[in-house]
Amino acid sequence: MSNIGNKPLGSDWAAFLPKQMIPVANLLAPQLEVAAAVSVASTAIATRMFGIWTNAMLGSFDLKTTGVKQTAPVAIADLKAAIREKTGEAAKASEPAQRSKNDVIANSLENISSAAIEDLKKISGVGPKLEQVLNSMGIRSYAQIAAWTADDIAKIDGQLKLNGRISRDDWVGQANRFVSEVK
Secondary structure, three states: OOEEOOEEOOHHHHOOOOHHHHHHHHHHHHHHHHHHHHHHHHHHHHHHHHHHHHHHHHHHHOHHHHOOOOOOOOOHHHHHHHHHHHHHHHHHHOOHHHHHHHHHHHHHHHHHHHHHHOOHHHOOOOOHHHHHHHHHOOOOOHHHHHOOOHHHHHHHHHHHOOOOHHHHOOHHHHHHHHHHHHO
16 A cells, blocks of 8 residues: 555545445555556547547648649639530531520520629628528529519528518618619
8 A cells, every 4th residue: 555655545535435445445546546547648648649630630631732723713704605605506506496595595694694793782681691692592683682572582581580681671672773773
């Protein structure tokens, strides 16, 4: 049994044990010391190994170290030109019905790209994050918002959990004003 000074180890907590248990507790004291030391050491080793693993995972996800080239975003004008080239070639090779279908697709793509230019943040109550959410839902122009019915407003308000904000801020009225300014 280890001694600290003049006092045997475990004498403080031995006061809480029944007299019959003190000899057993004194026999187990060295083993408990070893178990405590091992648990501290194993915790330190486990912490170190977790740190190594975490750094390895972060390093594998870092694009700069993997050698992956980051590509520049494609300009909308380049996409329009590529679509016009493709639709032009397809129109020459196909019948007139196919040509009109390609023209409709090209016109709708032009409408989408021009709608993507509109800044929905001009509407009071629409911030950058909400504009991103609206764009992801396909809402990119003031004309789309101006055409909303009461059912559309209720549906979108429910999806975005805005609690009636669309009606309170009068998004449809604001969008109508912006559409009339453009014309």
